[in-house]
Amino acid sequence: MLSQIKQAWKLKEIRKKLLYTLMMVVVFRIGTTIPVPGIDTSIIKQMVEGNNLLSLYNMFTGGAFSNFTLFALGIGPYITASIIIQLLTVGFESLKELQKSGEEGKKKMDKYTRCTALALAFVQAIGITLGIVRSALKSDNVFFITTVIITLVSASMMVMWIGDKITEKGLGNGSSVIIFVGIISRIPIDGIAIANQIKSGATPIWAAILLVVVILLTILGVTFIQEATRKIPVQYAKRVVGRKMYGGQSSHIPMKVNQSGVMPIIFASSILAMPQTIAMFMGTDAQQFVQQWLSGATEQGFWIYRSIEILLIIFFSYFYTTISFNVEDITKNMKNGGGFIPGIRPGKPTEDYLSRILSRLTLAGAAFLGVIAMIPALITHYLSLPMSLAGTSLLIVVGVALELKRQLESNLVMRNYQGFLK
Numbered sequence: 116m117l118s119q120i121k122q123a124w125k126l127k128e129i130r131k132k133l134l135y136t137l138m139m140v141v142v143f144r145i146g147t148t149i150p151v152p153g154i155d156t157s158i159i160k161q162m163v164e165g166n167n168l169l170s171l172y173n174m175f176t177g178g179a180f181s182n183f184t185l186f187a188l189g190i191g192p193y194i195t196a197s198i199i200i201q202l203l204t205v206g207f208e209s210l211k212e213l214q215k216s217g218e219e220g221k222k223k224m225d226k227y228t229r230c231t232a233l234a235l236a237f238v239q240a241i242g243i244t245l246g247i248v249r250s251a252l253k254s255d256n257v258f259f260i261t262t263v264i265i266t267l268v269s270a271s272m273m274v275m276w277i278g279d280k281i282t283e284k285g286l287g288n289g290s291s292v293i294i295f296v297g298i299i300s301r302i303p304i305d306g307i308a309i310a311n312q313i314k315s316g317a318t319p320i321w322a323a324i325l326l327v328v329v330i331l332l333t334i335l336g337v338t339f340i341q342e343a344t345r346k347i348p349v350q351y352a353k354r355v356v357g358r359k360m361y362g363g364q365s366s367h368i369p370m371k372v373n374q375s376g377v378m379p380i381i382f383a384s385s386i387l388a389m390p391q392t393i394a395m396f397m398g399t400d401a402q403q404f405v406q407q408w409l410s411g412a413t414e415q416g417f418w419i420y421r422s423i424e425i426l427l428i429i430f431f432s433y434f435y436t437t438i439s440f441n442v443e444d445i446t447k448n449m450k451n452g453g454g455f456i457p458g459i460r461p462g463k464p465t466e467d468y469l470s471r472i473l474s475r476l477t478l479a480g481a482a483f484l485g486v487i488a489m490i491p492a493l494i495t496h497y498l499s500l501p502m503s504l505a506g507t508s509l510l511i512v513v514g515v516a517l518e519l520k521r522q523l524e525s526n527l528v529m530r531n532y533q534g535f536l537k
Contacts, residue, residue, distance in 0.1 A: 143274065151183050
């Protein structure tokens with residue numbers, strides 16, 4: 116990996132992408148350190164420490180929410196908007212056709228997503244300011260409250276812009292990179308907290324060692340499942356056109372075990388955050404119910420929460436795979452090009468065959484991701500260790516790191532053909 120980074124640094128175009136991505140990350144981190152004036156952050160920090168939802172939200176924002184900085188909303192509104200728009204494509208044929216209509220359709224879908232994200236940012240900013248952090252406001256002046264809401268919404272749109280620019284001019288998916296940076300920025304804080312617990316005797320040293328071993332094994336497992344691919348052989352028939360012969364070569368269709376990457380995990384986390392968000396505006400009884408049954412604060416809540424998380428990961432894995440890997444289109448393109456899978460008739464039998472394999476691979480990959488998400492969560496829950504890089508967050512970090520590695524390799528292959536000849 117280090118040799119690839121050195122090689123990439125020598126190429127001007129890739130170096131510009133790397134520097135641009137780093138520059139946008141620096142801008143994001145600066146925004147997470149500039150506080151919104153007129154807020155008592157000590158009250159918000161106490162809220163975050165006692166609430167699993169707010170702790171998860173704070174982790175994704177890189178600590179911006181607990182410090183109530185400009186980027187306190189983070190990339191959350193844009194991620195939620197993406198989920199809503201993609202779910203709507205299943206129910207509305209016009210959106211589905213728009214998604215397939217090339218670059219122009221993509222631009223329109225992006226426009227719908229941004230408009231939805233703006234609306235959600237306003238709703239979240241109003242809810243957070245007038246609901247969650249109302250007690251932390253140093254003034255009840257209408258002008259001051261309006262200023263806080265507009266500041267949060269504007270900053271959230273800037274985070275969305277940063278993500279779009281990273282996707283367009285940098286390396287990796289911008290939204291994933293921002294979440295990745297937010298999570299890893301909490302590692303030093305967690306490390307210091309664990310070290311202090313060990314020094315005070317509250318946590319035995321073997322528990323910290325066990326956590327490190329589990330994290331390393333989880334990274335190994337995630338890497339394996341993310342890189343695992345089944346290659347479906349494809350044979351192209353020979354065709355004679357004039358005096359020339361075309362086709363006759365063999366190829367394959369690469370079908371990844373985890374075709375959808377880290378998006379199902381991000382989607383599942385966003386959906387699981389909704390009950391606790393709604394409960395905050397419904398009074399004490401609703402909050403107590405959600406805290407007992409849909410959070411990790413209690414024994415029943417921990418197992419219900421994690422079970423739902425696994426089911427959501429499986430659901431969104433199937434959903435996202437259906438969108439990103441269109442079996443019908445692949446079958447048509449293969450048939451039009453004179454290709455066929457040995458032993459399988461072209462057309463509908465080929466489509467059914469690919470669908471069956473894809474379904475089994477997706478189930479295996481999603482179930483494996485769900486189990487891997489559970490193991491670190493169990494360790495941190497029963498040993499009471501403050502570790503952000505565990506469970507869902509660990510899957511996101513490893514998944515995004517692998518995606519960045521793949522993009523770097525593909526850029527190197529496109530610009531350095533010597534690697535093909537070696």
